[in-house]
Amino acid sequence: MKEGNVRLIGFMLATSLLVLSACSKNGGEASQSPSASSTPAASQASQPAESETASTDGKYDPPITLTTVRTTEPTVKFPDGDSYDNNAWTRAYEEEYGIKVKTLWAVDGSQWEQKINLTVASGEIPDFFKVNATMFKQLAEAGMIADLTEVYANATDRVKKLLTEENPTAIEAATIDGKLMALPLSNSNREGSSMVYVRTDWLKALNLPEPKTMDDLFKISEAFSTQDPDKNGKADTYGFAVDKDFELLKGYFNSFHAYPTLMIKDKDGNLTSGVIQPEMKNALAKLQEMFKAKQIDPEFGAKDITKVFEMVANGKIGILYFPFYGPLYPLQSGKDKDPKMEWQAFPLLSVDSDPAKPQVPVSVENFWVVKKGVEHPEAVLKMLDFWVKTFYENKSDDIYHKFNAAEDGNQVWNFSNIAGFKAFKNVEESLRIIDALDTKDTSNLGPEDKGVYDKILKFQSGDLTNWGWNLIFSKGGSMSVSNYYRTNDLYQIDEFTTSPLESQIQKGPALTKLQAETFTKIILGSLPVDAFDNFTKQWSDLGGNEILADVNKWYKSKS
Structure with a gap:
């Protein structure tokens, strides 16, 4: 599944997240806002x-x-x-x-x-x-x-x-x-930045602590792959979720301070591509090591994101990088199949002392x-x-x-014939819901908020079909991770903010194909990690240099 399709899933869930299924006791849920004195007349909304x-x-x-x-x-x-x-x-x-x-x-x-x-x-x-x-x-x-x-x-x-x-x-x-x-x-x-979900029921089964560092996460991945966390007597579980297009690894790369698909500033203040930086090589080297240790599905190169989600739902993978709506899709499907399945969302962890920042595309x-x-x-x-x-x-x-x-x-x-979307709609909603859950005072909740609030109460009363809503909006849920990013301004923003340049349109597809083929071969071990150096040269020669020249011409013209 290509990036546009993945983003479409995110758009659909993030913008209609609460409209899709969080029905309040009045029959649905709404949006957020101004005064409780609003009247039913459209002109007085x-x-x-x-x-x-x-x-x-x-x-x-x-x-x-x-x-x-x-x-x-x-x-x-x-x-x-x-x-x-x-x-x-x-x-x-x-x-x-x-x-x-x-x-x-x-x-x-x-x-x-x-x-x-x-x-x-x-x-x-x-x-x-x-x-x-x-x-x-x-x-x-x-x-x-x-x-x-x-x-x-x-x-x-x-x-x-x-x-x-x-x-x-x-x-x-x-x-x-x-x-x-x-x-x-x-x-x-x-708001939709990547975070890392970990199967906490497997942590408990193996007597492992929650991860606080990337080293912790690597140890968890090894245990999930080698210590039979589902206790079925088979070596059929893996640590990290990896798809053929590497959409599910963006958060992983960000933990190495690597930012594929973004234009970032270099040490001289010019723009360069995140995909050709040495941090990417370090991240690939670790993936190759984990693949050799059988911590990654050996067939990942043939599986799009939908196929990987099926593995997650079937209880075969224990670590997933995904945005805040992951508990509704794909994790709720796994909970429906196995009521004992539990996940928890954590902020991205860093390989060093510098905080990890999720990448934010244009x-x-x-x-x-x-x-x-x-x-x-x-x-x-x-x-x-x-x-x-x-x-x-x-x-x-x-x-x-x-x-x-x-x-x-x-x-x-x-x-509606025209629309736009708030930056932190769901984060703000989660804060109101958490406050209402703590105080039992629902006077600050709008119709949509009440719908989610009611779903969480149903979950707390034993309705596991609302498990995903609870994991998103309750205290410590995925929206709390999104709010942590917002509060601490932990984002790596794409520095290229205009519409695509002609060179990007013409050269981009070939470079994307080269990247996918090279990274797959490095992870599989059919190419050595040092092949990354040749990749950066090929990337530059096949149009990368032309793109960077055009991007920097634009960048300097706007300052």
Whole structure:
């Protein structure tokens, strides 16, 4: 499974985590926010802040119409009579702002790229829509999208915070030649940083302490692989989870202060690739050692992340690097099969005295663009402001069920025509839930919070189907690890913050293939560890040097 697919899993779980299955006693859960005095009327979900300007207040009279395109939501059902052009969100846009939204087409996500490319090639693009970084750059160079500089200057404070909280340079990523040509759509990448999960029932079975250092973790891996932790009399368990694309090893590499896929600063202040640094060689050397010691599945080179998750769920692996949502997927599947299975999340451990920092990729991968010549580009900001008020700042159960998740669990929020995501939504929610669990005072919980709170209470009463929710949101859970990273600012941020350069688009696939082949052979032992040195030379000669030259030209131009 490639990085985009892994990130998609994370996006789906992280943004709809609580909407998917944390149903409250009122039939669902909602988003987070402002005052408990919110009324069931959509127009009163949250009153505009005093700092809001006239450009984002008020209603168009007569109404205006904006066109868009989107992906379908096959797992979500329209209420009777509703459609993409007529649903709770589109009706609210018209009632609140006098904005009618017409969807020109909607296709399955697998067909999106082809369909949007054909649309752009035709020259007839919709009034606003979402694009990836490459398409954004092409549209801007073709002069097809609007300059949003003045529009953004008049955006509400809540919208500006939404767009920049995860990445202060997000606006920079959407700026070309000094003009803001799109609204950046940031992912919650810091909140979703990798951590290490360890099977604590195996620790107890082998009388091992919880890990405090990487040396501890290596000893645990050896024990999990050689001391029959599941007591079945077979040598069929492994320490570390490893997939063929090395997605599950990013946190492991970070423990060595190695950062594959990132651009980082070198000792001279220039940007270089994390994948060619000597720290990567050290991490690979240890992996080769563990593979020879049979601590890694010998068939890892043929298994994508989904196959590895099956091994985890089947009780064959005891150490997993993954983000905070791991307890829901894949760990809950293992708990369902084996009620005695227990896991605990720990912050990344370091190979030395310097703290380990999880790598954080570029948070801006997609952009909202507006067609050049649209009469009211500010209308898109109005709709985005409504999203924040309704999805994040609401505490009313009625509004929640109308716009976020209906009482039957239907994810109505998917019908919104524009959205953005808070940097630490789930961390903040976990802190409120932990406080409520400690004090038994639920007055500060919104509908969504209450849904998770109730699930944890059910787990505490013996319902193991809610084990994963407890492991995420309770004190000491995975969200507590995410909060530890946030509190201590333990992140290695990608220094390259703009859309892909032409050399990256052209040379990147070959370099990625070279990397995967070389790293696999080194771990398997078919190449010596010193083959890494030749890899760095090949990487440079096959386009790496060209990429680094372009990246540093960009880097110096922005300072």
